[in-house]
Amino acid sequence: MEIRPMTQQDAHAIQAWTYEAPYDFYNQEVSAEGLDELMAYQAVHDGALIGFYCLGTYAQVPNDTYVYEDTHTDIGLGLHPDRTGRGHGRPFVRLVMQEAAREGKPLRLTVAAFNRRAIHLYEQLGFQHVASFEKGETRFLVMSQ
Numbered sequence: 057m058e059i060r061p062m063t064q065q066d067a068h069a070i071q072a073w074t075y076e077a078p079y080d081f082y083n084q085e086v087s088a089e090g091l092d093e094l095m096a097y098q099a100v101h102d103g104a105l106i107g108f109y110c111l112g113t114y115a116q117v118p119n120d121t122y123v124y125e126d127t128h129t130d131i132g133l134g135l136h137p138d139r140t141g142r143g144h145g146r147p148f149v150r151l152v153m154q155e156a157a158r159e160g161k162p163l164r165l166t167v168a169a170f171n172r173r174a175i176h177l178y179e180q181l182g183f184q185h186v187a188s189f190e191k192g193e194t195r196f197l198v199m200s201q
Contacts, residue, residue: 057102057151066105067094075137078170081194082134097132098155100148109133109152111159117166117196122189128164128200129156145177153181162201169195 060066071084071091084090096114100107115132116124124130133152135145156163165183167174175185175197183199190196 057100057106057147059151059155060099060101062095062097062099062108064091064095066099066108067091069105070094070108070134073134073137075140079137079140081168081170100151105136106139106144107133107135107148109155111156115165117189117191119189119191119196122187122196122198124164127161129159129161131156131163131165133165141173145174146181149177149181164198164200166196166198169197175199 068091071086071094073083074080075082093114094108097108097110099105100109110132111129113124113130115130131152133149135148139145139148153163163183164186165178167178169175169188178199182201184201185197186200187198188195189198
């Protein structure tokens, strides 16, 4: 796997990804604002675009109750829909964790509580549930190492 700066082509491709329910929650609306945000992310390629990630405030889920303190490096990531649930997540998340660890802080991520598949993987990689909050109708878990 190779990390590359996000390109316009990558960002457009990511906005076209479609996940099956219930993961369709992660489908992105095509928008200029969404494209601009994706341009702050990194693309991950393995012969083709397989995922993306971001670190810092872009990885945080804005909400009214949980305060993200600057004690951790926040990770946000997405894996191509064709690769989810097929054992590709572990090496992908490990790669992102290695990159995030360069920041020198413990790692933290926020995940929708219904995403049991991702939560299970994150727990296997050493993340623990430390908080939760609601945003709209969705409950989110905050996990850290």
